[in-house]
Amino acid sequence: MKAIDAWAQPANGCLREKMPEVACLFEKSGSGHLLDQAMSPFETVAHMDEAGVEKLMLAAWCRPEGWVTSNDQIANYTRAYPDRFIGVATVDLSKPVAAVRELERAVLELGCKALRIVPWLWKLAPNHRLYYPLYVKCIELDIPFCTQVGHTGPLMPSETGRPVPYLDEVALDFPELRIVAGHIGHPWTDEMIGLAWKHDNVFIDTSAYLPRYYPAQLLQFLQSYGSQKVLFGSNFPQLSLSRCMKQVQELGLSPEVEAQFLYENARRIFKLP
Template identity: 80%
Template structure:
């Protein structure tokens, strides 16, 4: 397989040099991934684009992060990237889950004023699974705005409880309650990958992104799903800067996916799901 132009990375965040201070739980994950130096290294917007060019990534879906203690990457910080390079960065908003009314208003602002194309909430940061009542007003607003809800599934690489990342029953219940809501579960779902694949087959509105895992380590059942009945359901993601864009794409090439499947995985599915 030869990589085609137009790769879209469905999950990334800025490298602003503040991760160790503001997200201390991720330090071990970065160290195990060989990216510990990026915890304290700030990459400029221009340098980030250079890394994308080197890897062949057309668009990086850049996510804001908020946790109970405060903002890590604000929606306005993400907007600085999308304004500087509107053809290269796509904003993914987040909100303060603990303030329901303000969260709904912030989501609407992020989409209508800042141009964000999705909402992402990382459940382990809040210790609340996605079927918790605090999420539900946001799901209604996502449907109204016509944007996907993105979340993390599977165990947590950071040393935090993993229960919130179980696809069944939590994400299953959300999809049943909101069949109109487009959902993208990031990080594959390991060790519940079969559950995640089952949900993506069961629910037309559920998709999977492969962020936080090098392609060499994609589970066999996920690769089978991608190659067959799930070819419209799986999106490429890196979790940049945890994983190198260039290394991820080199390893995708080594998977030798059929060209039509690779095109859907690397960009086609993301364009459709996020309306790019």
């Protein structure tokens, strides 16, 4: 098995301080000890090797109060291990002109392969006007837009994660934009599956859920007409890479579906070498 993990972030030891909302999520997942633990690129690669994860898509984080992990910090990982880490940029959504410029810099100078914005951090659904210049720039740069759907594990309001109407409107306004919606969409999983079927460029990643707990309707979609629409994600370091990969094996997917889910879909959607 080889895998591209579509949703991860560095374990930098400052999550409890800079992202206090996620503390309860980590505790419930049995990974609370990682909130304060810094893991070097070398140590992260060792975890990947143990699990059988070939590439980790590491994302920067910015929130209204300031940067949690900068695009330049992500670039330190991708420069250290260019064959193992793939940078995913973010921006300060509250500064639209500077945000577009930062996205362009992150892609053209730092080599990032996507943009990710988590709506609950900003309390702004993805159809808000502040996102729209970024969607245009994503299309120009030929990169996907990654976002979160479903309820928030962190203790924040969940409304911004509803696939319908918010993400549906974005896909209608920007049919060329490749959208990767992370965290399955629970409890609106059926809505998210409907969007992925409806829109050619809308996809789902399974991050933040252990494979053992994937919803039945998502597994049915993955193993039938949605085999090219679903990507593996872990939300590392919230979930153990080894645990996720072991449980993927237990799903009993056909070799073709498993390869698409774990690797081929991400390679195609993010246009990786």
